[in-house]
Amino acid sequence: MIKDWHIHVYYEAATKATAETLYKEIATAMPGLQIGRMHDQPVGPHPYGSFQVLIPNERLAEVTSWVSLNRRDLTVLLQPNTENDLKDHRDYPVWFGSAPKLNYEMFENRQ
Numbered sequence: 256m257i258k259d260w261h262i263h264v265y266y267e268a269a270t271k272a273t274a275e276t277l278y279k280e281i282a283t284a285m286p287g288l289q290i291g292r293m294h295d296q297p298v299g300p301h302p303y304g305s306f307q308v309l310i311p312n313e314r315l316a317e318v319t320s321w322v323s324l325n326r327r328d329l330t331v332l333l334q335p336n337t338e339n340d341l342k343d344h345r346d347y348p349v350w351f352g353s354a355p356k357l358n359y360e361m362f363e364n365r366q
Contacts, residue, residue: 257335260310262322265303265330265355271295273327278306284321288314300344300357301332319349326351 266274274293282290291307298305310318322331330352334343341362348354 257312257337259312259336260315260318261332261334261336262308262310262318263301263305263332263334264308264326265301265305265332266293267303268295270329271304274304274306274329277325277327277329280325281308281322284325285314285318288318297358300359300361302355302357303330323351328352330355 264274264277271293278290278293281288289309291309293304293306294301295304297303308318319333322333330350332344332354333349333351335347337343337347341359344357344362345359
């Protein structure tokens with residue numbers, strides 16, 4: 256069962272200003288979403304800096320439609336939140352842009 260969804264918007268130093276703009280636009284265009292802070296360094300399995308947006312199931316179509324048209328060439332990972340982090344990131348993701356290699360080791364060690 257899918258509890259809810261996350262998007263992770265990836266950026267590097269050269270694209271941080273673009274990511275900051277997108278962060279603000281998401282907050283304005285889709286009020287009420289939980290938007291995490293910007294992480295300039297890789298966190299968890301993510302190979303680049305990123306920020307995360309929590310998406311309730313009932314807002315999935317709205318958010319993914321908006322992000323697909325407004326991501327400004329940034330890579331975005333969309334993943335469900337089930338009770339299996341490894342599968343959520345490895346087997347179930349949807350990518351907007353080029354899919355980088357994620358580090359699944361932290362999840363594999365929990366299994």
